[in-house]
Amino acid sequence: MKIVMLGHSGAGKTTYLSLMYAEMQDGIGGFQVRAKNGSQHSQLLADARAIRSSRYPPLTNHRASYDLALSYNGSEVLPFTWRDHRGGAASGRTSDAEDVGQLHQDLLESDAIVMFIDGHALVNDPGAARNASRLSSHVLRAMRDRPEVSTPLVIAVTKCDLIDISDEKVTEKVFAPVAELAKAVAATRHIVGTLIPVACGPSSMNVVVPVLWSLRFGLIGMLVRLSTQVESSVQAANAAASRVTFVDRLVSWWRDQPSYATMAENHRQVALRARRQLQPLIKPAEGLEEMLKDIQYF
Amino acid sequence: MATPKLKLTMLGTTGSGKTTFLLGMYNTMSLGVQGYFLYTEDPDEGFDLGEAWDRLIEGGELPQPTAEDQSKRYQFVFNHGFDTLVTVEWLDYRGGAMIGRANSASDVAQLRGQLGASDSIYLVFDGGKLTPWLDGKASITSVQKELRIREMTQLVQHAIQDRKRNDLPLPSLVVVITKADLLAGPGRMVWDALTTIIDNLKTLVEAAYVEGVTTLLCPVQVGNFGPTRPLKVDVRDIDPMGLHRPMIFSLMHYLSEGLGAHQAQLTTQRAGQSAVDQQIAALNQGFLAYFRGRRIAQLQDVSASYARAIEDQQQQYHANQSLISRLAAELEGHPIIRNGKVEL
Numbered sequence: 191m192k193i194v195m196l197g198h199s200g201a202g203k204t205t206y207l208s209l210m211y212a213e214m215q216d217g218i219g220g221f222q223v224r225a226k227n228g229s230q231h232s233q234l235l236a237d238a239r240a241i242r243s244s245r246y247p248p249l250t251n252h253r254a255s256y257d258l259a260l261s262y263n264g265s266e267v268l269p270f271t272w273r274d275h276r277g278g279a280a281s282g283r284t285s286d287a288e289d290v291g292q293l294h295q296d297l298l299e300s301d302a303i304v305m306f307i308d309g310h311a312l313v314n315d316p317g318a319a320r321n322a323s324r325l326s327s328h329v330l331r332a333m334r335d336r337p338e339v340s341t342p343l344v345i346a347v348t349k350c351d352l353i354d355i356s357d358e359k360v361t362e363k364v365f366a367p368v369a370e371l372a373k374a375v376a377a378t379r380h381i382v383g384t385l386i387p388v389a390c391g392p393s394s395m396n397v398v399v400p401v402l403w404s405l406r407f408g409l410i411g412m413l414v415r416l417s418t419q420v421e422s423s424v425q426a427a428n429a430a431a432s433r434v435t436f437v438d439r440l441v442s443w444w445r446d447q448p449s450y451a452t453m454a455e456n457h458r459q460v461a462l463r464a465r466r467q468l469q470p471l472i473k474p475a476e477g478l479e480e481m482l483k484d485i486q487y488f
Numbered sequence: 489m490a491t492p493k494l495k496l497t498m499l500g501t502t503g504s505g506k507t508t509f510l511l512g513m514y515n516t517m518s519l520g521v522q523g524y525f526l527y528t529e530d531p532d533e534g535f536d537l538g539e540a541w542d543r544l545i546e547g548g549e550l551p552q553p554t555a556e557d558q559s560k561r562y563q564f565v566f567n568h569g570f571d572t573l574v575t576v577e578w579l580d581y582r583g584g585a586m587i588g589r590a591n592s593a594s595d596v597a598q599l600r601g602q603l604g605a606s607d608s609i610y611l612v613f614d615g616g617k618l619t620p621w622l623d624g625k626a627s628i629t630s631v632q633k634e635l636r637i638r639e640m641t642q643l644v645q646h647a648i649q650d651r652k653r654n655d656l657p658l659p660s661l662v663v664v665i666t667k668a669d670l671l672a673g674p675g676r677m678v679w680d681a682l683t684t685i686i687d688n689l690k691t692l693v694e695a696a697y698v699e700g701v702t703t704l705l706c707p708v709q710v711g712n713f714g715p716t717r718p719l720k721v722d723v724r725d726i727d728p729m730g731l732h733r734p735m736i737f738s739l740m741h742y743l744s745e746g747l748g749a750h751q752a753q754l755t756t757q758r759a760g761q762s763a764v765d766q767q768i769a770a771l772n773q774g775f776l777a778y779f780r781g782r783r784i785a786q787l788q789d790v791s792a793s794y795a796r797a798i799e800d801q802q803q804q805y806h807a808n809q810s811l812i813s814r815l816a817a818e819l820e821g822h823p824i825i826r827n828g829k830v831e832l
Contacts, residue, residue: 282535283531283532283535283536284531284532285532290531294531317542317545320515320538320545323518323519324519326519326520326525327518327525327527327531327534328531330527330567330570334565334567334570334572367519369520370519370521370523370525373523374570375569375570377523377570378569378570
């Protein structure tokens with residue numbers, strides 16, 4: 191599963207990633223996230239420690255890819271890649287930097303998009319609303335250039351500890367730039383969106399929600415794929431089994447071809463393997479469902 | 489189904505506000521208006537348009553008018569939500585060729601060719617240039633001369649002839665009046681000025697009344713900048729209005745014209761299906777029908793494929809009809825001239 195972060199410079203993407211990693215390392219409801227690369231693991235944890243003491247990481251100046259894995263009660267259930275981009279990649283010319291084009295390519299190939307908008311800037315700087323709205327074009331362009339595949343879209347409103355989200359006027363200002371995009375998402379069947387206020391600082395808020403919400407769809411997608419495979423393999427096995435005869439065994443042996451009995455057995459093995467892969471995913475999927483049941487979506 | 493492509497050409501003299509209109513239109517629609525989005529196919533073009541808009545919004549810097557020897561072509565994508573309705577090839581034509589100061593005859597031929605291929609033509613007039621006439625201080629002829637309306641009318645008439653000759657639907661026209669804030673005057677609101685313009689539109693812009701052509705009269709403004717138009721404006725005066733409507737109208741007209749083609753295709757497909765069904769019925773007659781099983785099955789497949797095509801066509805027809813109604817709602821209260829009659 192590929193999760194791509196989209197956002198302008200200073201929206202808090204890199205800070206989010208580090209803190210999310212640290213919180214998911216501590217674990218929640220039996221879920222944990224771990225980096226496959228040792229140095230990335232150490233770097234993310236070091237950055238998170240700094241953030242917790244109010245020292246924020248510098249702006250990312252390149253595209254970075256993190257190979258992570260979600261585990262449940264100690265067993266890996268879903269590997270995923272997390273793509274971080276230089277903030278300028280969302281607001282630059284393709285001719286000026288290579289990563290501008292790469293961002294579009296990553297969005298094309300993404301299984302989930304986490305869009306970051308700076309809540310504090312949205313309340314205090316009118317230009318921020320324009321910038322946030324412009325992120326919509328990236329999403330629209332990418333969605334047009336790819337087939338209609340189910341895609342979760344999280345709009346993470348960062349720096350919510352610096353604004354009063356209980357104030358209706360504030361929430362209005364924060365939501366306005368993405369309201370049209372949210373309406374468009376709600377009208378589709380293949381994109382599911384949610385808006386999550388996030389704070390990444392000494393006192394954090396909702397940090398694990400964007401990642402878990404995205405992964406839930408990855409997990410559901412895997413469950414659906416495996417269930418379909420089990421179903422179709424069982425059907426194929428039954429169809430082959432119904433044609434098993436002594437003559438077929440003899441003719442197949444003579445022609446050195448797999449008999450219907452062998453084919454039925456092969457299909458049964460495929461179904462069994464898929465079922466074995468599927469079983470351990472059911473509990474985590476239910477766990478995520480329960481954990482995220484109160485999250486509103488559009 | 490392939491996305492339809494709409495060709496649109498914008499004509500207007502240098503300084504008429506074409507570039508500012510385009511900038512405002514793009515930056516309004518790219519953020520989403522009533523569920524409609526516009527974005528550039530090329531992200532870099534979108535970036536440039538966004539940057540120019542930021543310079544205006546933040547620094548009050550109006551864009552430089554397009555030089556007389558520079559035309560600019562944009563490729564836009566027009567969406568309703570995530571559904572792409574149409575791609576738009578937008579040509580901001582340099583003034584030179586239009587007013588006969590082209591470098592060569594081929595420039596004029598190129599402009600005529602472009603207009604002949606256009607599904608929608610925007611005639612962009614500077615609202616400020618209409619005020620002397622509205623104030624009774626200048627004749628309609630002098631305004632026409634200053635706005636080069638006669639040249640534009642001739643070009644539009646050529647385009648209409650070309651399209652008729654090539655059996656293409658006639659283009660829609662949008663009379664875009666930029667700097668609409670300037671239409672107001674002593675004791676005159678913008679709406680009063682528009683009423684005067686509508687009353688005199690047949691004389692002012694003859695092309696708007698050509699038989700078979702549908703025209704929208706659309707005042708637009710980016711802000712209330714006053715008549716002096718300095719290169720830098722006060723950002724507090726920025727107040728975009730009506731900028732998305734010309735595009736909404738162009739699409740509505742384009743889809744409405746397409747409805748006729750849909751109907752024609754439906755008629756052809758129904759006739760085709762009926763002919764095949766008759767053949768099947770004939771083959772099923774008599775004792776020999778038993779031996780014609782393969783041929784009958786083949787024809788039944790053909791009939792089924794006609795049925796599928798008819799269903800698709802009907803679905804598309806209804807989808808377009810409902811979209812046209814939604815688009816029309818956005819234009820409510822705006823004067824549309826159809827076959828010489830003003831509809832509000």
